Amino acid sequence: MRPGDIDTFSIERMTLQGEGVARPGGMALFIPECLPGERVKARVTQVKKNFARAELLEVLESSPQRVEPPCRVFPRCGGCQLQMMDYATQCHVKTEGVQDALRRLGRLENVPVGEIVGAANPWRYRNRVQMHLRREAGAPGKPLQMGYYRLSSHELVENDECPLLPETFPPVLKALRRHLPDIDPAGELPIRHVVLKTTTPPEGAGEMMLILVFSAWRSAWRKAVGELAKRLIGERLTVEGHTGENLARQRAGEQYNLVSLYVNVNEKGEGEVLGPDYPYHVSKPGKERLTDYLPGGLKIEVGPASFTQVNPRQTEILYQLTKEACGLTGRETVVDAYCGVGTISLFLARDCARVIGIEEVSMAVEDAQRNAERSGITNAEFLTGKVEDLLPSLLEREGVPDVIVLDPPRRGCHERVIEAIAQAGSSRIVYVSCDPASLARDAARLAAHGWQVKRVTPVDMFPQTGHTEAVCLLERGKSNGK
Ligand SMILES: C[S@@+](CC[C@H](N)C(=O)[O-])C[C@H]1O[C@@H](n2cnc3c(N)ncnc32)[C@H](O)[C@@H]1O
The missing domain is CATH 2.40.50.140 (Nucleic acid-binding proteins)
Structure with a gap:
C-alpha cells in the first residue's frame, strides 16, 4: 500500500x-x-x-x-465525528469504545461496562461554545470571520447555525458579526476567540455571558468594548461597579438575554482558549455571574473562568449516577477532587457528613463557596490549588475520607494523585471521566495498587461527537489487571 x-x-x-x-x-x-x-x-x-x-x-x-448529516459543514468543522450514523448506533459505538479502551489500553479484564445512557434529545444540548475569530487589521469594511477550526488545522469553518447549539446562540453571534466591525472598523482590537455561555432555568430562556478573548490588552480599548457591550446587551448596565440608567441603547429587535460581557486576555498563541486575566467587564446590575440550576433545586453562580458541564440534561443523569456510586448513608466524609464550581460537592452534601472540594481555578472556588452559602449548605468546604499538590497533605492532615470523587479534565489524574490515593484506605473511588483512554490508564494504575473496577456506566454527554463521559466505581479488592 x-x-x-x-x-x-x-x-x-x-x-x-x-x-x-x-x-x-x-x-x-x-x-x-x-x-x-x-x-x-x-x-x-x-x-x-x-x-x-x-x-x-x-x-x-x-x-x-x-443517515444524512443535518449540518451543512459536517465533517469539515471538526466538532462532530458521528453525524453520519443514527443515534442508536452512535450509542452502541460509544459503549464499545469504552469497553475497548479498558481492555486494550488499561489491560483490564472482566470490567462490567453498562450500556451508555443516551440523551433524550441528541441536538441543541450545548450550553457553551468557543469560536475562533479573525479580522484583517487595516481592512475597513471587511467582515469578520468566526467559526470552528477544521480538524487538525487552523482553517476557519464558519457556521453560526451549529445544530448542537441552543436557538438563542445564533442571534448573539450574528449581532457580534454586525456590531464589531462598526465599533472597530480598522480591525485593531486583537480578539482571537469568543466564548458564549448560557444557563438552563427550569422554565424559559437562560441568561447568557459573552467572553471576548484578546491576545493583548490596553486600557485605551475599554471605550470600544464598552460601546460594543451597550449595543449587544442594551438596557441598564454596570460598568465596573457603576450602574448607569439608560446608559445603553436598546437592542433593536434582537431576541436574547445577554447579561454580561467580559474581556479575557490570553497572550499565549497555543493551548487553552481562555487566559488567566479578566481586565474589564460590563454587565447588567447584579449579573456579573450567571445563575444556573442544578438537580435537587440547587442554584449555582457561574463566573467567566468557571467550568460547568456542557450538557445540562445529561448532567442530571451523570450526577445521579455519581451519587449512587458513592453509596452514601449520611455519615461519610467525601473528597470531591477537581470540583469546578462545587456542583458535585453540593449535590452530595445533603447525603453525607462532610464534603471537601479541591479546584485549581480560584474564581471557581469563590463561586463554589458562594454557591454553598446561598444553598444553606454548611458541611462543604473548598480548597484552591492543584489536586496533586493538595490531596497528599489533606489525606495526612484530615485522615482518609470514605469516598474520593475524581472528575479530572481529559488528560486524567497526575501520577501524584494516584500515588496518594493508592496509600489511602478509602472505601470507594468514584471516577467521573470525560476520556475513556485516560480513565483506562488511571484505572489500570489504581488496579496495580489493589483497587478493583466494580462497574463503569458511560453517559452520552456529547451526542454527534466521538466524546464519551463515564462514571467508574472502584473498591479495594481483587484487581481486574492482567
Ligand atoms: C471536568 S471538570 C469537572 C468540574 C466539576 N466536577 C463539574 O462537574 O462541573 C475538571 C475541573 O478540574 C479543574 N482542574 C484541572 N486540572 C486541575 C488540577 N490539576 N487540580 C485541580 N483542579 C484542576 C478544572 O479547572 C475543572 O474545573
Whole structure:
C-alpha cells in the first residue's frame, strides 16, 4: 500500500473518532466517515509502520445505520465525528469504545461496562461554545470571520447555525458579526476567540455571558468594548461597579438575554482558549455571574473562568449516577477532587457528613463557596490549588475520607494523585471521566495498587461527537489487571 493508491475496502469496526477501520493485508487502515459493514472506495493518504490512513471517495455499499448529516459543514468543522450514523448506533459505538479502551489500553479484564445512557434529545444540548475569530487589521469594511477550526488545522469553518447549539446562540453571534466591525472598523482590537455561555432555568430562556478573548490588552480599548457591550446587551448596565440608567441603547429587535460581557486576555498563541486575566467587564446590575440550576433545586453562580458541564440534561443523569456510586448513608466524609464550581460537592452534601472540594481555578472556588452559602449548605468546604499538590497533605492532615470523587479534565489524574490515593484506605473511588483512554490508564494504575473496577456506566454527554463521559466505581479488592 502506498500514498495515492485508490482501492475498495470493507469496514470492520469504528473508532470513537468516527473513523472506520479496514484491514487490508492485516494492516489497520483508518478511513473517516465510514460505518462498520460498509464497502467503500478510498484513496490512501498516509502509510506508517503499523497503520495507514485514507480519505473516503465513495460509499459503494452503505450501512442501514447511515443517515444524512443535518449540518451543512459536517465533517469539515471538526466538532462532530458521528453525524453520519443514527443515534442508536452512535450509542452502541460509544459503549464499545469504552469497553475497548479498558481492555486494550488499561489491560483490564472482566470490567462490567453498562450500556451508555443516551440523551433524550441528541441536538441543541450545548450550553457553551468557543469560536475562533479573525479580522484583517487595516481592512475597513471587511467582515469578520468566526467559526470552528477544521480538524487538525487552523482553517476557519464558519457556521453560526451549529445544530448542537441552543436557538438563542445564533442571534448573539450574528449581532457580534454586525456590531464589531462598526465599533472597530480598522480591525485593531486583537480578539482571537469568543466564548458564549448560557444557563438552563427550569422554565424559559437562560441568561447568557459573552467572553471576548484578546491576545493583548490596553486600557485605551475599554471605550470600544464598552460601546460594543451597550449595543449587544442594551438596557441598564454596570460598568465596573457603576450602574448607569439608560446608559445603553436598546437592542433593536434582537431576541436574547445577554447579561454580561467580559474581556479575557490570553497572550499565549497555543493551548487553552481562555487566559488567566479578566481586565474589564460590563454587565447588567447584579449579573456579573450567571445563575444556573442544578438537580435537587440547587442554584449555582457561574463566573467567566468557571467550568460547568456542557450538557445540562445529561448532567442530571451523570450526577445521579455519581451519587449512587458513592453509596452514601449520611455519615461519610467525601473528597470531591477537581470540583469546578462545587456542583458535585453540593449535590452530595445533603447525603453525607462532610464534603471537601479541591479546584485549581480560584474564581471557581469563590463561586463554589458562594454557591454553598446561598444553598444553606454548611458541611462543604473548598480548597484552591492543584489536586496533586493538595490531596497528599489533606489525606495526612484530615485522615482518609470514605469516598474520593475524581472528575479530572481529559488528560486524567497526575501520577501524584494516584500515588496518594493508592496509600489511602478509602472505601470507594468514584471516577467521573470525560476520556475513556485516560480513565483506562488511571484505572489500570489504581488496579496495580489493589483497587478493583466494580462497574463503569458511560453517559452520552456529547451526542454527534466521538466524546464519551463515564462514571467508574472502584473498591479495594481483587484487581481486574492482567
Ligand atoms: C471536568 S471538570 C469537572 C468540574 C466539576 N466536577 C463539574 O462537574 O462541573 C475538571 C475541573 O478540574 C479543574 N482542574 C484541572 N486540572 C486541575 C488540577 N490539576 N487540580 C485541580 N483542579 C484542576 C478544572 O479547572 C475543572 O474545573
